[in-house]
Amino acid sequence: MRQVAIIGIGQTPVDEHWDKSLKELAGEAIFAALHDAGRHTADAMYIGNMLSGILSKQENIGGLISDWIGLPGLEAEKVEAACGSGAAAFRAGLMAVSSEEVDSALVLGVEKMTESLPIETTEALATAADADYESAQGLSFVAINALVMQLYLHTYGWKHTDFAPFSINAHANGLHNPNARLHEAITQKDYNNARMIAEPINLLDASPTGDGAAAVLIVPADSVPANGRPVVKVTGSASATDTIAIHSRKDPLWLAAAEKSARKAYDQAGVGPGEIDFFELHDAFSIMSVLSLEACGFAERGQAPRLGMDGQITIGGRIPITTRGGLKARGHPVGATGVYQIVEAVQQLRGEASPTQVEGARIGMAQNIGGSGATIITHIFKKE
Amino acid sequence: MRQVAIIGIGQTPVDEHWDKSLKELAGEAIFAALHDAGRHTADAMYIGNMLSGILSKQENIGGLISDWIGLPGLEAEKVEAACGSGAAAFRAGLMAVSSEEVDSALVLGVEKMTESLPIETTEALATAADADYESAQGLSFVAINALVMQLYLHTYGWKHTDFAPFSINAHANGLHNPNARLHEAITQKDYNNARMIAEPINLLDASPTGDGAAAVLIVPADSVPANGRPVVKVTGSASATDTIAIHSRKDPLWLAAAEKSARKAYDQAGVGPGEIDFFELHDAFSIMSVLSLEACGFAERGQAPRLGMDGQITIGGRIPITTRGGLKARGHPVGATGVYQIVEAVQQLRGEASPTQVEGARIGMAQNIGGSGATIITHIFKKE
Numbered sequence: 196m197r198q199v200a201i202i203g204i205g206q207t208p209v210d211e212h213w214d215k216s217l218k219e220l221a222g223e224a225i226f227a228a229l230h231d232a233g234r235h236t237a238d239a240m241y242i243g244n245m246l247s248g249i250l251s252k253q254e255n256i257g258g259l260i261s262d263w264i265g266l267p268g269l270e271a272e273k274v275e276a277a278c279g280s281g282a283a284a285f286r287a288g289l290m291a292v293s294s295e296e297v298d299s300a301l302v303l304g305v306e307k308m309t310e311s312l313p314i315e316t317t318e319a320l321a322t323a324a325d326a327d328y329e330s331a332q333g334l335s336f337v338a339i340n341a342l343v344m345q346l347y348l349h350t351y352g353w354k355h356t357d358f359a360p361f362s363i364n365a366h367a368n369g370l371h372n373p374n375a376r377l378h379e380a381i382t383q384k385d386y387n388n389a390r391m392i393a394e395p396i397n398l399l400d401a402s403p404t405g406d407g408a409a410a411v412l413i414v415p416a417d418s419v420p421a422n423g424r425p426v427v428k429v430t431g432s433a434s435a436t437d438t439i440a441i442h443s444r445k446d447p448l449w450l451a452a453a454e455k456s457a458r459k460a461y462d463q464a465g466v467g468p469g470e471i472d473f474f475e476l477h478d479a480f481s482i483m484s485v486l487s488l489e490a491c492g493f494a495e496r497g498q499a500p501r502l503g504m505d506g507q508i509t510i511g512g513r514i515p516i517t518t519r520g521g522l523k524a525r526g527h528p529v530g531a532t533g534v535y536q537i538v539e540a541v542q543q544l545r546g547e548a549s550p551t552q553v554e555g556a557r558i559g560m561a562q563n564i565g566g567s568g569a570t571i572i573t574h575i576f577k578k579e
Numbered sequence: 580m581r582q583v584a585i586i587g588i589g590q591t592p593v594d595e596h597w598d599k600s601l602k603e604l605a606g607e608a609i610f611a612a613l614h615d616a617g618r619h620t621a622d623a624m625y626i627g628n629m630l631s632g633i634l635s636k637q638e639n640i641g642g643l644i645s646d647w648i649g650l651p652g653l654e655a656e657k658v659e660a661a662c663g664s665g666a667a668a669f670r671a672g673l674m675a676v677s678s679e680e681v682d683s684a685l686v687l688g689v690e691k692m693t694e695s696l697p698i699e700t701t702e703a704l705a706t707a708a709d710a711d712y713e714s715a716q717g718l719s720f721v722a723i724n725a726l727v728m729q730l731y732l733h734t735y736g737w738k739h740t741d742f743a744p745f746s747i748n749a750h751a752n753g754l755h756n757p758n759a760r761l762h763e764a765i766t767q768k769d770y771n772n773a774r775m776i777a778e779p780i781n782l783l784d785a786s787p788t789g790d791g792a793a794a795v796l797i798v799p800a801d802s803v804p805a806n807g808r809p810v811v812k813v814t815g816s817a818s819a820t821d822t823i824a825i826h827s828r829k830d831p832l833w834l835a836a837a838e839k840s841a842r843k844a845y846d847q848a849g850v851g852p853g854e855i856d857f858f859e860l861h862d863a864f865s866i867m868s869v870l871s872l873e874a875c876g877f878a879e880r881g882q883a884p885r886l887g888m889d890g891q892i893t894i895g896g897r898i899p900i901t902t903r904g905g906l907k908a909r910g911h912p913v914g915a916t917g918v919y920q921i922v923e924a925v926q927q928l929r930g931e932a933s934p935t936q937v938e939g940a941r942i943g944m945a946q947n948i949g950g951s952g953a954t955i956i957t958h959i960f961k962k963e
Contacts, residue, residue, distance in 0.1 A: 216711070239818075248633050248659075252702075253710040255661035258820040258836075258953030262827065268839055270818040272667045272954070273659040275632075277639035283656045287671055294678035296816075318636075326637040327600070432680075434623075434654040436642040443646065452642075455652055569642030570656070 199292050200419045201427045201576070203232025203412035204538040209376040209405040209526030217251050217307040218263040224408035225264050225301060232412040233422075238297035239270035243284030243304040245277055245530035249319045250311045260303070270297065276434075277323035278479060279565025280304065281533020282572035285411070286432055292413055304534030305408040316404060320529070323566040325440035337401060337480070339441055339567050341393035344482035347448055348395060351497035355395045358481040359386040360503030361516075362399045362523055365478060368510070368551045369520025374535075376405045376526030400481040402522035409534040411541070427544045430558075431460030431575030439569040448497075452571035453490035453562060460560070461492075464575040468492035471575070472556040473515040473543055475536040477564040478522045487562055488514070491573070515553050518543060533563030537574065544578040583676050584803045585811045585960070587616025587796035588922040593760040593789040593910030601635050601691040602647040608792035609648050609685060616796040617806075622681035623654035627668030627688040629661055629914035633703045634695045644687070654681070660818075661707035662863060663949025664688065665917020666956035669795070670816055676797055688918030689792040700788060704913070707950040709824035721785060721864070723825055723951050725777035728866035731832055732779060735881035739779045742865040743770040744887030745900075746783045746907055749862060752894070752935045753904025756923075760789045760910030784865040786906035793918040795925070811928045814942075815844030815959030823953040832881075836955035837874035837946060844944070845876075848959040852876040855959070856940040857899040857927055859920040861948040862906045868892075871946055872900075875957075899937050902927060917947030921958065928962040 205227025207220050215223075221242075229235060240261060248254040257271030276283040281304035288300035308316055321330040324339055334342075348355060362381060369375035381399060389397040419426050435455035441447045461467055468491060476491075478484040485499040493514050494502050507513040519525055519539040522532060540559040542548045562573045589611025591604050599607075605626075613619060624645060632638040641655030660667040665688035672684035692700055705714040708723055718726075732739060746765060753759035765783060773781040803810050819839035825831050845851055852875060860875075862868040869883040877898050878886050891897040903909055903923040906916060924943040926932045946957045 245638060246632070248630070248703075248706050251710060252706050252714060254629060254659060254706040255708075255823060255950045255953055257660055258823040258950060259709065261820045262822040262824075267822050268819055268835065271820050272671070272818070274671075275638060275657040275659055276641055276655075287656070287658075287674075290671075290674045290678040290680050293680065294674040296674050296677065319632075322632050322636050322638040324639075325643065326635060330636060434656070435652050436645045436655050438646040438651050439639060439642040440646075451652065566639045566642060569639050 197293050197295065198416035199289050199413050199429045200416040201411050201413050201541050202419055203228040203234065204541050205231055206374050206409040206535060206538050207407050208374045209407035209528055211309040212406040217247055217253065217305060218260050220307065220406060220408040221260045221303055221305045222264050224410040225303060228301065228410040228412050234412060236266055237299040237301045237412060239291055240301040240303060241284040241288040242271065242273045243281035243530045243533055244273050244306060245275055245280045246306060246308065246319050250315065251307055276570040277565035278529045279533060279563045279570040279572050280530035282563030282574060283434065285534060285537055285574065286434055286572055288413055289429060289432055292415060299412060299414045301410055301412055302534060303408060303410045304531030306528035306530045307406050308404045308528060309406050328440045337396055338393045340480040340482055341396045343441060343447055343567065344395050347482060350448060353500050356387050357500045357504060358400065359383045360508065361478060361481040361484045362386055364508050365517040365521040365523035368518050369524025371551050372519040372525055375520040375524050376403050377524045396480055402479050402527040405526035405528045407526065407528035407531050409531055409538045411534060411537055425545050425578045427541050428577050428579055429574060430577045431464035433459035434572040436570050437568050439566055441567050448486065450486045450490040450568045450571060452568055453487055456571050456573040457491040460573040460575045466558060470558055471514065471560045473518050473553045473559050475540050475561040476516050477562055478517055479527055483564065484516065510551050510553055518548060518551050518553060536561040536563060540576050544576055581677050581679065582800035583673050583797050583813045584800040585795050585797050585925050586803055587612040587618065588925050589615055590758050590793040590919060590922050591791050592758040593791035593912055595693040596790040601631055601637065601689060602644050604691065604790060604792040605644045605687055605689045606648050608794040609687060612685065612794035612796050618796060620650055621683040621685040621796060623675055624685040624687060625668040625672040626655065626657045627665035627914045627917055628657050628690060629659055629664050630690060630692065630703050634699065635691055660954040661949030662913045663917060663947045663954040663956050664914035666947030666958060667818065669918060669921055669958065670818055670956055672797055673813060673816055676799060683796060683798045685794055685796055686918060687792065687794045688915030690912035690914045691790050692788045692912060693790050712824045721780055722777045724864040724866055725780045727825060727831055727951065728779050731866055734832060737884050740771050741884045741888060742784065743767045744892065745862060745865040745868045746770055748892050749901040749905040749907035752902050753908025755935050756903040756909055759904040759908050760787050761908045780864055786863050786911040789910035789912045791910065791912035791915050793915055793922045795918060795921055809929050809962045811925050812961050812963055813958060814961045815848035817843035818956040820954050821952050823950055825951050832870065834870045834874040834952045834955060836952055837871055840955050840957040841875040844957040844959050850942060854942055855898065855944045857902050857937045857943050859924050859945040860900050861946055862901055863911055867948065868900065894935050894937055902932060902935050902937060917956065920945040920947060924960050928960055
């Protein structure tokens with residue numbers, strides 16, 4: 196397998212983009228990534244998107260977007276793994292380049308969510324859960340995560356307020372990301388007093404959705420032009436699934452697919468959690484940050500809240516997370532999120548993330564989750 | 580790039596499966612493919628599906644189906660390219676195996692369409708067209724194809740009744756396929772008198788939708804066990820797009836993406852149309868058969884109806900098409916169709932297609948189309 200490098204990144208702000216359609220958002224991110232790479236085209240495009248069919252009445256967006264960006268004829272397809280669609284598309288692009296079927300690939304994540312009624316968006320998001328055994332029973336996606344968080348608090352004896360550091364850290368970092376949806380520092384008091392959504396998840400445990408697009412351009416590592424910029428290589432890539440319904444898992448507090456994909460990615464990259472300089476994890480809800488950190492070996496089972504309380508997840512800490520705001524503050528345009536995480540990891544490795552730059556960052560990890568842990572894709576990147 | 584072979588095939592009948600859900604259909608096809616290959620598992624699964632989110636309120640089907648078939652943890656994702664989703668998923672699996680990221684891949688095509696109201700299905704299928712410029716104007720998918728057929732008749736001077744051989748041939752072949760949706764021979768008179776759907780497309784120009792699943796297991800060609808069965812290798816694979824809206828094309832009667840992907844596949848396989856022994860084409864509407872044959876070099880522009888009238892598309896003819904019934908008679912469970920085509924090509928190459936076996940078939944081609952030509956994927960297979 197030939198090694199792959201990321202040579203271009205682009206993104207739109209995550210926001211309510213009332214004046215831009217799905218394809219217009221996509222075009223902005225793609226042109227930015229191509230411009231960043233100094234290229235005009237690519238051999239193929241892999242698109243992470245979850246909800247275009249339901250919310251925009253538009254499938255077949257490979258052809259739509261290729262045409263819109265002035266590259267009709269381009270090989271293009273959509274990859275869907277719920278909120279993990281972005282990283283799944285990245286992995287598809289990675290395999291296309293490493294198989295030598297294509298010599299360069301655009302990976303796009305795009306989602307247009309805010310022009311629908313909130314109830315429509317909630318129903319659409321519920322398609323990430325088990326239609327027969329979860330959604331049909333009235334369980335919304337936040338309610339599923341609330342059950343998991345409730346069980347976690349009960350099992351390990353933490354208080355809800357112990358989760359505040361994850362949201363405080365994300366908001367503190369997002370403040371400095373011009374593409375973040377929320378630019379607002381929050382305090383422990385704000386967290387404690389936030390409006391309850393689905394007990395114990397309150398408004399500041401939950402990430403906001405949004406419209407947005409992010410894109411990267413990948414090529415074989417041995418074809419990267421020397422332009423003085425650090426070369427960001429993909430050194431680990433793995434994807435795994437778990438049961439879609441939480442109740443089917445032997446241990447609903449263990450993200451088996453996170454453990455499996457992270458372990459495989461660590462093995463490929465020849466590193467362990469101790470060597471990861473920062474971790475763009477999937478904090479759709481604060482409970483998911485905790486479960487990801489544990490499954491990926493950054494904390495003992497039941498102990499990840501301690502990382503937050505000890506300040507180890509901040510920029511200067513042992514394992515900085517959500518360094519550009521994460522899902523919580525950058526926002527969660529679901530099928531695009533996985534590509535935003537990768538764009539942000541590249542910013543860190545290039546040293547372009549000031550003032551939330553992780554000093555000396557050489558190895559970064561990104562993890563994207565579809566459903567409540569049903570599909571989890573982990574990537575490791577290295578600066579050379 | 581390492582060569583890939585298909586070592587297992589499986590399918591359910593295309594039908595109204597009121598007693599089977601999406602995952603149950605998927606399981607049947609997967610178990611059949613694994614059984615056929617003499618295996619119990621695979622490293623990953625690529626799923627072609629278009630409408631699960633809209634019609635079954637279920638996305639994230641990678642996790643759902645992996646769990647259902649007793650392989651939780653399996654890497655799995657959905658690939659969507661409208662009605663071309665099946666072949667797009669096959670191409671994703673092909674790249675995964677050829678990149679050496681995985682050593683075996685299940686490719687599944689699955690669609691569950693008939694438990695929805697017909698109007699819901701029609702609206703869902705319209706997401707394959709341009710939401711802003713086609714669907715929103717009230718153009719259904721059949722209406723788009725009707726405009727194309729009307730233009731073809733006008734431009735080249737054929738009569739509607741000249742298209743009958745395509746439907747007659749598909750029905751004649753489907754009669755012998757136990758998995759076909761329709762088992763009914765039709766005559767020129769039946770065709771001429773069929774109920775009009777969207778002028779000039781009548782009921783016998785249009786393929787029926789349906790529920791169904793088809794699956795194949797692919798592995799590196801050099802790892803195929805010697806079991807006396809012919810080895811079916813993938814020798815050509817290419818995908819291309821065109822504008823999603825018909826009106827944006829310079830020539831609405833030319834499938835540019837079919838030409839582009841076929842030419843690339845021919846080059847890879849080192850063959851031309853003259854060496855193709857049979858062609859599983861995408862006859863969603865009879866006009867699409869004609870346009871495919873022309874774009875792939877089997878007929879001059881405007882002359883493909885002649886192939887039908889001269890009997891050259893039948894089993895004993897120059898270029899047998901839709902040898903197991905095609906979309907017209909086997910049925911068109913949209914996201915599954917591309918995998919059905921590949922299963923049927925393998926049956927032909929193994930010599931398992933009696934009594935519609937193409938004698939001495941060594942090289943077969945399958946072409947799957949998403950939208951009215953917006954995404955077209957072409958594969959060439961060779962028996963060794």
